Amino acid sequence: MSEMNRRHLIFSGAGALVLGGVGAMVMARSSRAAGGWEHRFLSVAEMTADGALLVDIRTPPEWTDTGVIEGAELIEFDFNKPGTFLPQIAGEIADGRDLVLICNSGNRTQVVADFLARQIPNRIVSIEGGIRKVMAAGYQTVPPS
Numbered sequence: 001m002s003e004m005n006r007r008h009l010i011f012s013g014a015g016a017l018v019l020g021g022v023g024a025m026v027m028a029r030s031s032r033a034a035g036g037w038e039h040r041f042l043s044v045a046e047m048t049a050d051g052a053l054l055v056d057i058r059t060p061p062e063w064t065d066t067g068v069i070e071g072a073e074l075i076e077f078d079f080n081k082p083g084t085f086l087p088q089i090a091g092e093i094a095d096g097r098d099l100v101l102i103c104n105s106g107n108r109t110q111v112v113a114d115f116l117a118r119q120i121p122n123r124i125v126s127i128e129g130g131i132r133k134v135m136a137a138g139y140q141t142v143p144p145s
Contacts (some may be wrong), residue, residue, distance in 0.1 A: 014099060033117055037113040037124035039106065044139050049129070052098035055089060057112055058131070060144070062104055066131050067141025069102065075145055085112070098123045103144050105130040 047054050048071065056068050057077035068074060073092075077085050093099055099122050101109040109126035117124055127134070135141060 021026060036121070037117045037126060038109050039113070039126040039128050041128040041133060042100070043137070044134065047100045047102075047125075050098065052125075053089065053092050054100045054102065056102050056131070057108060058087075058103050063144035064106075066135065068144045069131070069134065069139070070142045072102070073138050077108065079111075082115060086116065093120065093122050096122060098125065100125045100127065102127040102134070103134055104128045 045067070054069060054072045055061065056072045057075050059076050060074075063074055073089070075085065075088050089099070099116070099120070101112055101124065103109045103112075106126060106128045107130075109130070113124045113126040129136075131141070
Protein backbone atom coordinates (compact mmCIF):
# COMPACT_ATOMS: atom_id res chain seq x y z
CA MET A 1 0.00 0.00 0.00
CA SER A 2 1.44 3.38 -0.93
CA GLU A 3 2.09 6.03 1.71
CA MET A 4 -0.57 8.27 0.16
CA ASN A 5 -3.22 5.52 0.25
CA ARG A 6 -2.36 4.70 3.86
CA ARG A 7 -2.76 8.36 4.92
CA HIS A 8 -6.07 8.58 3.08
CA LEU A 9 -7.30 5.44 4.85
CA ILE A 10 -6.18 6.73 8.27
CA PHE A 11 -7.82 10.14 7.80
CA SER A 12 -11.01 8.57 6.42
CA GLY A 13 -11.21 6.23 9.40
CA ALA A 14 -10.61 9.05 11.89
CA GLY A 15 -13.26 11.18 10.20
CA ALA A 16 -15.78 8.34 10.36
CA LEU A 17 -15.11 7.89 14.08
CA VAL A 18 -15.62 11.60 14.79
CA LEU A 19 -18.83 11.79 12.74
CA GLY A 20 -20.11 8.59 14.30
CA GLY A 21 -19.48 9.95 17.78
CA VAL A 22 -21.23 13.24 17.03
CA GLY A 23 -24.20 11.35 15.55
CA ALA A 24 -24.48 9.16 18.61
CA MET A 25 -24.42 12.21 20.88
CA VAL A 26 -27.17 13.93 18.88
CA MET A 27 -29.33 10.78 18.92
CA ALA A 28 -28.88 10.35 22.67
CA ARG A 29 -29.75 13.99 23.37
CA SER A 30 -32.95 13.85 21.36
CA SER A 31 -34.62 11.42 23.74
CA ARG A 32 -32.70 11.75 26.98
CA ALA A 33 -30.82 14.97 27.47
CA ALA A 34 -27.81 15.42 29.70
CA GLY A 35 -28.58 16.21 33.32
CA GLY A 36 -31.46 13.81 33.92
CA TRP A 37 -34.23 15.21 31.76
CA GLU A 38 -36.05 14.09 28.65
CA HIS A 39 -37.53 16.01 25.72
CA ARG A 40 -40.31 14.00 24.12
CA PHE A 41 -43.98 14.04 23.31
CA LEU A 42 -46.43 12.48 25.75
CA SER A 43 -50.20 12.24 25.63
CA VAL A 44 -52.01 14.15 28.36
CA ALA A 45 -52.78 10.84 30.11
CA GLU A 46 -49.08 9.96 30.06
CA MET A 47 -48.13 13.41 31.36
CA THR A 48 -50.03 12.89 34.60
CA ALA A 49 -49.53 9.15 34.99
CA ASP A 50 -48.19 7.96 38.33
CA GLY A 51 -49.00 11.31 39.94
CA ALA A 52 -46.51 13.41 37.95
CA LEU A 53 -46.74 17.16 38.46
CA LEU A 54 -47.65 18.89 35.19
CA VAL A 55 -46.60 22.55 35.06
CA ASP A 56 -47.48 24.96 32.25
CA ILE A 57 -44.65 27.52 32.27
CA ARG A 58 -46.13 29.87 29.66
CA THR A 59 -47.34 33.41 30.32
CA PRO A 60 -50.91 34.28 31.37
CA PRO A 61 -51.70 35.75 27.91
CA GLU A 62 -50.58 32.46 26.34
CA TRP A 63 -52.80 30.48 28.71
CA THR A 64 -55.74 32.65 27.68
CA ASP A 65 -54.90 32.42 23.98
CA THR A 66 -54.83 28.62 23.71
CA GLY A 67 -56.38 27.39 26.91
CA VAL A 68 -54.59 24.97 29.22
CA ILE A 69 -54.49 21.29 30.09
CA GLU A 70 -57.06 20.58 32.76
CA GLY A 71 -55.33 20.03 36.10
CA ALA A 72 -52.00 21.58 35.08
CA GLU A 73 -50.31 23.92 37.50
CA LEU A 74 -50.04 27.35 35.85
CA ILE A 75 -46.72 28.80 36.95
CA GLU A 76 -44.99 31.20 34.59
CA PHE A 77 -41.24 30.71 34.42
CA ASP A 78 -39.66 34.16 34.66
CA PHE A 79 -36.32 34.02 32.85
CA ASN A 80 -35.36 37.28 34.56
CA LYS A 81 -35.88 35.67 37.98
CA PRO A 82 -35.31 31.93 37.47
CA GLY A 83 -34.73 31.31 41.17
CA THR A 84 -38.37 32.09 41.95
CA PHE A 85 -39.75 29.05 40.12
CA LEU A 86 -38.49 26.09 42.13
CA PRO A 87 -39.79 27.34 45.51
CA GLN A 88 -43.28 27.41 44.00
CA ILE A 89 -43.23 23.67 43.22
CA ALA A 90 -40.73 22.32 45.75
CA GLY A 91 -43.40 21.08 48.16
CA GLU A 92 -45.24 19.22 45.42
CA ILE A 93 -42.18 17.37 44.11
CA ALA A 94 -40.44 16.74 47.44
CA ASP A 95 -41.78 13.18 47.38
CA GLY A 96 -39.75 12.47 44.23
CA ARG A 97 -42.60 12.52 41.74
CA ASP A 98 -41.87 13.26 38.10
CA LEU A 99 -42.05 16.84 36.85
CA VAL A 100 -43.58 17.43 33.41
CA LEU A 101 -43.10 20.84 31.83
CA ILE A 102 -45.09 22.28 28.94
CA CYS A 103 -44.85 25.56 27.04
CA ASN A 104 -46.04 26.69 23.61
CA SER A 105 -43.61 24.74 21.41
CA GLY A 106 -41.18 22.89 23.68
CA ASN A 107 -38.29 25.32 23.34
CA ARG A 108 -38.61 27.06 26.71
CA THR A 109 -39.22 23.82 28.57
CA GLN A 110 -35.92 22.43 27.33
CA VAL A 111 -34.07 25.39 28.85
CA VAL A 112 -36.05 25.16 32.08
CA ALA A 113 -35.62 21.39 32.33
CA ASP A 114 -31.87 21.74 31.94
CA PHE A 115 -31.84 24.47 34.60
CA LEU A 116 -33.91 22.44 37.07
CA ALA A 117 -32.08 19.15 36.47
CA ARG A 118 -29.01 20.73 38.04
CA GLN A 119 -30.99 21.38 41.21
CA ILE A 120 -33.39 18.48 41.77
CA PRO A 121 -33.12 14.69 41.50
CA ASN A 122 -36.61 14.23 40.04
CA ARG A 123 -37.18 12.89 36.55
CA ILE A 124 -38.09 15.85 34.34
CA VAL A 125 -39.88 15.67 30.99
CA SER A 126 -39.98 18.62 28.60
CA ILE A 127 -42.94 18.15 26.25
CA GLU A 128 -41.76 18.13 22.65
CA GLY A 129 -43.98 20.36 20.52
CA GLY A 130 -45.61 21.97 23.55
CA ILE A 131 -49.30 22.80 23.85
CA ARG A 132 -49.52 23.31 20.09
CA LYS A 133 -48.65 19.67 19.42
CA VAL A 134 -50.96 18.49 22.20
CA MET A 135 -53.82 20.44 20.62
CA ALA A 136 -52.92 19.18 17.14
CA ALA A 137 -53.20 15.65 18.53
CA GLY A 138 -56.83 16.39 19.39
CA TYR A 139 -56.75 17.47 23.04
CA GLN A 140 -59.39 20.07 23.92
CA THR A 141 -57.93 22.64 26.30
CA VAL A 142 -59.90 24.41 29.01
CA PRO A 143 -59.85 28.10 29.94
CA PRO A 144 -57.27 28.97 32.62
CA SER A 145 -58.63 29.50 36.13
